[in-house]
Amino acid sequence: MRLRCAVLDDFQGVATEVADWSRLPVDVVPxxxxxxxxxxxxxxxxxxxxxxxxxxxxxxxxSLISRLPRLKLIVASGMRNSVIDYEAAKAHGVTVCGTAxxxxxxxxxxxxxxxxxxxxxxxxxNALRQGGPWQSTLGADLHGARLGLLGLGKIGSRVAQVGLAxxxxxxxxxxxxxxxxxxxxxxxxxxxxxxLLADSDFVSVHLALGERSRGLIGAPELAxxxxxxxxxxxxxxxxxxxxxxxxxxxxxxxxxxxVDVFDVEPLPAGHPMxxxxxxxxxxxxxxxxxxxxxxxxxxxxxxxEAYLAGSPVRQLP
Numbered sequence: 001m002r003l004r005c006a007v008l009d010d011f012q013g014v015a016t017e018v019a020d021w022s023r024l025p026v027d028v029v030p031x032x033x034x035x036x037x038x039x040x041x042x043x044x045x046x047x048x049x050x051x052x053x054x055x056x057x058x059x060x061x062x063s064l065i066s067r068l069p070r071l072k073l074i075v076a077s078g079m080r081n082s083v084i085d086y087e088a089a090k091a092h093g094v095t096v097c098g099t100a101x102x103x104x105x106x107x108x109x110x111x112x113x114x115x116x117x118x119x120x121x122x123x124x125x126n127a128l129r130q131g132g133p134w135q136s137t138l139g140a141d142l143h144g145a146r147l148g149l150l151g152l153g154k155i156g157s158r159v160a161q162v163g164l165a166x167x168x169x170x171x172x173x174x175x176x177x178x179x180x181x182x183x184x185x186x187x188x189x190x191x192x193x194x195x196l197l198a199d200s201d202f203v204s205v206h207l208a209l210g211e212r213s214r215g216l217i218g219a220p221e222l223a224x225x226x227x228x229x230x231x232x233x234x235x236x237x238x239x240x241x242x243x244x245x246x247x248x249x250x251x252x253x254x255x256x257x258x259v260d261v262f263d264v265e266p267l268p269a270g271h272p273m274x275x276x277x278x279x280x281x282x283x284x285x286x287x288x289x290x291x292x293x294x295x296x297x298x299x300x301x302x303x304x305e306a307y308l309a310g311s312p313v314r315q316l317p
Contacts, residue, residue, distance in 0.1 A: 003027070004049055005027065006029050006048040006051045007029065007030040024304055031044070042067040046068060049073070051073070055078060061085050061088070065088045073096075075096075076096065076316065077099050079316065095315065096315065102291060102295065103155045105288070113232050113258030114142075118141075124137060147168045147200065147204065149206055150196070150203065152206070153206060156206030160185055169188070170186070173189070198226075214239065215239070216240075219247065226254075226255075229254055230258065234258075235261065262284070
């Protein structure tokens, strides 16, 4: 029987374009629509031997893995995935592999949101196309403004470099960040999270999601921000209390927000984030670039080849 491979969440229909799957002795079946329900996943994937999953959108708990008797290999994009039950996979003889992932696209996406917010790009473009007013916003200046970064890791440090190039004053804070590490990146270490939020004109989140960062920005923290300040989150939705953010936008306690990550993805049609005022929202595009997808799917093909040859590579965790 010929092996079958499911490629999940291929929203743009590009998985088979950016990599050469033809060299595999496998039938590749892309899924264009997201499957949210575990029962539906079990039914859809029951006759597949290999599953390629995108980021952390589809959980693979033990309860699902146990219902997929043919499954032998999961390939996840990236080398970290918190929604796969590795112990269950091992117990059921399922190998899990990852791929490389570039930090460049999320950096660029962060700046797309910052610039879009600062210059009212979407509002002005819509007005121009729809016959609205000629100039309706007053842009926020980046030069001389303070950019506050929550997290100064691989992505945060590159966001900082762009901010410095714009002539911004860049500060950063995280629980483990030292003055030496901040200085090596050319930024100031904020005295506290509270000081960073209160003094920044733009706040951008670049922390990994964990128990210490979950809900890190809630109503009290948002209340510290200037009414002229913007919040940007291209990291993980759960770091920012979603209800508190919606309230801050509706109450005009901050000037606006740019969000690329949500508590539920894809975002349901009636979700309040779809209609929130002063929100520039994008459908989790941070990692979505041609180069990144070529890496994800190209290495997925390599992983499948290596597994079939009996020598799996890039195994997780």
